[in-house]
Amino acid sequence: xxxxxxxxxxxxxxxxxxxxxxxxxxxxxxxxxxxxxxxxxxxxxxxxxxxxxxxxxxxxxxxxxxxxxxxxxxxxxxxxxxxxxxxxxxxxxxxxxxxxxxxxxxxxxxxxxxxxxxxxxxxxxxxxxxxxxxxxxxxxxxxxxxxxxxxxxxxxxxxxxxxxxxxxxxxxxxxxxxxxxxxxxxxxxxxxxxxxxxxxxxxxxxxxxxxxxxxxxxxxxxxxxxxxxxxxxxxxxxxxxxxxxxxxxxxxxxxxxxxxxxxxxxxxxxxxxxxxxxxxxxxxxxxxxxxxx
Amino acid sequence: xxxxxxxxxxxxxxxxxxxxxxxxxxxxxxxxxxxxxxxxxxxxxxxxxxxxxxxxxxxxxxxxxxxxxxxxxxxxxxxxxxxxxxxxxxxxxxxxxxxxxxxxxxxxxxxxxxxxxxxxxxxxxxxxxxxxxxxxxxxxxxxxxxxxxxxxxxxxxxxxxxxxxxxxxxxxxxxxxxxxxxxxxxxxxxxxxxxxxxxxxxxxxxxxxxxxxxxxxxxxxxxxxxxxxxxxxxxxxxxxxxxxxxxxxxxxxxxxxxxxxxxxxxxxxxxxxxxxxxxxxxxxxxxxxxxxxxxxxxxxxxxxxxxxxxxxxxxxxxxxxxxxxxxxxxxxxxxxxxxxxxxxxxxxxxxxxxxxxxxxxxxxxxxxxxxxxxxxxxxxxxxxxxxxxxxxxxxxxxxxxxxxxxxxxxxxxxxxxxxxxxxxxxxxxxxxxxxxxxxxxxxxxxxxxxxxxxxxxxxxxxxxxxxxxxxxxxxxxxxxxxxxxx
Numbered sequence: 151x152x153x154x155x156x157x158x159x160x161x162x163x164x165x166x167x168x169x170x171x172x173x174x175x176x177x178x179x180x181x182x183x184x185x186x187x188x189x190x191x192x193x194x195x196x197x198x199x200x201x202x203x204x205x206x207x208x209x210x211x212x213x214x215x216x217x218x219x220x221x222x223x224x225x226x227x228x229x230x231x232x233x234x235x236x237x238x239x240x241x242x243x244x245x246x247x248x249x250x251x252x253x254x255x256x257x258x259x260x261x262x263x264x265x266x267x268x269x270x271x272x273x274x275x276x277x278x279x280x281x282x283x284x285x286x287x288x289x290x291x292x293x294x295x296x297x298x299x300x301x302x303x304x305x306x307x308x309x310x311x312x313x314x315x316x317x318x319x320x321x322x323x324x325x326x327x328x329x330x331x332x333x334x335x336x337x338x339x340x341x342x343x344x345x346x347x348x349x350x351x352x353x354x355x356x357x358x359x360x361x362x363x364x365x366x367x368x369x370x371x372x373x374x375x376x377x378x379x380x381x382x383x384x385x386x387x388x389x390x391x392x393x394x395x396x397x398x399x400x401x402x403x404x405x406x407x408x409x410x411x412x413x414x415x416x417x418x419x420x421x422x423x424x425x426x427x428x429x430x431x432x433x434x435x436x437x438x439x440x441x442x443x
Numbered sequence: 444x445x446x447x448x449x450x451x452x453x454x455x456x457x458x459x460x461x462x463x464x465x466x467x468x469x470x471x472x473x474x475x476x477x478x479x480x481x482x483x484x485x486x487x488x489x490x491x492x493x494x495x496x497x498x499x500x501x502x503x504x505x506x507x508x509x510x511x512x513x514x515x516x517x518x519x520x521x522x523x524x525x526x527x528x529x530x531x532x533x534x535x536x537x538x539x540x541x542x543x544x545x546x547x548x549x550x551x552x553x554x555x556x557x558x559x560x561x562x563x564x565x566x567x568x569x570x571x572x573x574x575x576x577x578x579x580x581x582x583x584x585x586x587x588x589x590x591x592x593x594x595x596x597x598x599x600x601x602x603x604x605x606x607x608x609x610x611x612x613x614x615x616x617x618x619x620x621x622x623x624x625x626x627x628x629x630x631x632x633x634x635x636x637x638x639x640x641x642x643x644x645x646x647x648x649x650x651x652x653x654x655x656x657x658x659x660x661x662x663x664x665x666x667x668x669x670x671x672x673x674x675x676x677x678x679x680x681x682x683x684x685x686x687x688x689x690x691x692x693x694x695x696x697x698x699x700x701x702x703x704x705x706x707x708x709x710x711x712x713x714x715x716x717x718x719x720x721x722x723x724x725x726x727x728x729x730x731x732x733x734x735x736x737x738x739x740x741x742x743x744x745x746x747x748x749x750x751x752x753x754x755x756x757x758x759x760x761x762x763x764x765x766x767x768x769x770x771x772x773x774x775x776x777x778x779x780x781x782x783x784x785x786x787x788x789x790x791x792x793x794x795x796x797x798x799x800x801x802x803x804x805x806x807x808x809x810x811x812x813x814x815x816x817x818x819x820x821x822x823x824x825x826x827x828x829x830x831x832x833x834x835x836x837x838x839x840x841x842x843x844x845x846x847x848x849x850x851x852x853x854x855x856x857x858x859x860x861x862x863x864x865x866x867x868x869x870x871x872x873x874x875x876x877x878x879x880x881x882x883x884x885x886x887x888x889x890x891x892x893x894x895x896x897x898x899x900x901x902x903x904x905x906x907x908x909x910x911x912x913x914x915x916x917x918x919x920x921x922x923x924x925x926x927x928x929x
Contacts, residue, residue, distance in 0.1 A: 399709065427885075
């Protein structure tokens with residue numbers, strides 16, 4: 151007697167937990183031959199709001215982690231992904247990607263996480279400045295995370311696009327809510343399992359599956375999302391997102407690159423979701439100011 | 444509603460008038476648009492009056508540019524970009540910018556007097572702050588023009604093209620400098636629109652730019668109203684919009700640009716917290732409060748308009764603050780003794796008075812010192828509101844006038860929460876003697892500029908700009924370059 155395989159139920163990832171969509175809706179993901187791969191959660195506006203709430207709750211703690219600790223946790227994510235390498239390759243193949251390309255995609259994803267893990271305690275050194283003002287003040291500028299970031303993962307990849315956009319966002323201390331690729335959603339949820347087992351605090355990354363057309367409006371007009379990283383290629387949707395973004399002056403970053411290429415990662419993808427803070431403090435200037443100690 | 448401060452004998456602070464002379468400045472009767480290195484009449488033939496808010500006298504007529512004029516300016520800027528400016532080595536661009544800085548320094552007194560006449564700000568401020576800072580801004584960015592590859596490691600930098608710049612009326616010349624200097628240093632050409640109430644110093648700057656020999660079309664100044672600005676924002680051949688002004692208009696601009704690939708930076712409103720702890724040097728803090736909210740009549744986007752005082756010293760601070768306010772001189776901005784000049788326009792005075800009424804209606808306790816308000820001109824006495832609720836409108840909305848709300852707090856956590864409880868995030872002030880507390884607060888306050896034991900300080904090397912609804916992008920310093928680079 152052959153053993154019956156256990157199929158995975160693909161759910162959402164909100165606040166470190168795996169709930170189903172509160173709406174009870176789903177869409178069916180099929181392979182090229184037309185047979186069902188899985189039922190995917192069709193997230194609702196309420197799911198977006200729940201995810202933003204979880205992200206906001208997690209933001210304070212995550213942004214206050216030491217840079218070194220964030221780097222450790224990101225490196226742990228890479229370790230966990232490496233351990234599940236075969237699972238991701240198989241899942242990519244299930245979604246119609248040829249094996250050699252699937253292997254490459256997973257490898258690039260792992261290496262990219264390691265790349266950004268290393269940036270965690272370095273980007274502020276490169277991007278900050280001490281400013282020689284003309285008055286008796288010590289003045290310096292440092293980067294701080296923008297806050298809660300909404301991420302629209304690229305439609306044409308299941309893993310690498312999502313990883314390429316999300317990892318720089320969290321390496322800089324932001325929390326985020328991701329809308330996964332509608333057509334290739336599987337790896338997003340499996341990646342959530344990787345995050346779940348990586349010491350990443352619950353709520354730092356929240357992942358939803360569903361329809362871009364349905365949810366883009368809620369994402370972009372939500373008053374507690376501070377920035378949008380848009381990796382899609384739908385100019386009509388992007389225009390709407392940018393218009394809605396004005397409600398609370400969201401920063402909208404458009405990222406359209408070939409994510410399989412090595413030069414699609416850099417320091418400036420971190421600074422895209424950073425704010426610069428400048429601090430002034432007087433320097434006491436009484437006595438001794440002209441003596442050479 | 445005006446209350447005299449209790450018990451304290453107020454010494455007489457009367458000084459003899461000390462008016463800055465206007466004899467060395469010459470204003471034209473009529474100012475045209477500066478496009479393609481020439482002074483041209485507006486297409487519509489229309490002009491509007493610019494008045495001195497201190498006495499309501501007309502100073503000059505200013506050309507009212509429309510979409511056709513803007514188109515002409517953008518074409519000139521594009522041509523100058525393609526044919527001259529984008530091809531010029533950075534070291535040569537630098538020399539033009541240095542030259543502008545020097546010419547401005549030479550004519551600093553003229554700038555200061557005209558700025559005060561046109562905007563109502565005190566001569567002391569325009570002479571000692573606005574004009575020198577504007578000159579220094581050009582001088583600072585001039586030096587960047589041939590060093591840009593050092594600013595952003597491992598990034599191929601490239602200018603954007605034509606930058607459309609729209610500036611506010613609170614620091615007319617300084618904002619023009621903040622916009623023009625970095626854009627030129629990075630190799631862009633410019634179409635700039637000053638605010639309609641304060642065009643004169645931008646036009647004087649155009650004279651200097653002309654005198655400097657800067658190639659025609661590199662900087663174009665188109666004066667006018669909001670529709671003139673809208674024509675710049677909506678022009679198809681503009682690559683970048685830089686705007687400083689209200690959050691309301693900023694949102695409209697962000698929306699108008701949604702369907703385009705134009706780069707945008709926004710420097711918008713604020714409702715900044717100024718926080719006084721019980722271990723702060725109280726007298727210095729009181730000076731900081733005064734400078735935070737009454738500097739430039741409160742027409743400052745980063746004004747410390749929400750004061751938070753630790754409960755146990757609140758009474759003392761308020762009393763000292765009232766005493767200090769009694770000594771503030773309100774009057775003719777050209778008088779070197781004047782601390783508080785004129786409100787920039789009638790429209791703005793109406794807005795401020797509306798908020799003062801709201802504050803009284805909302806039940807807060809108001810205090811204004813006795814001031815000799817001149818018979819003509821737009822003036823508003825420095826105003827305090829005590830016992831203001833967090834939910835009060837005057838504690839939430841930007842007033843852009845000399846109006847301070849005072850709230851109290853007990854713990855650090857409480858004040859961080861209260862200070863961050865605003866859609867804005869431009870600036871904040873912290874007054875305490877304890878270094879570790881300063882760094883705790885400065886890292887937790889969600890704002891772009893934090894002044895610790897000081898307030899309202901500016902410098903060309905120091906990046907300025909906000910979090911959240913106070914906009915995005917930075918002006919000043921190394922980071923200010925990125926607003927004008929690909």
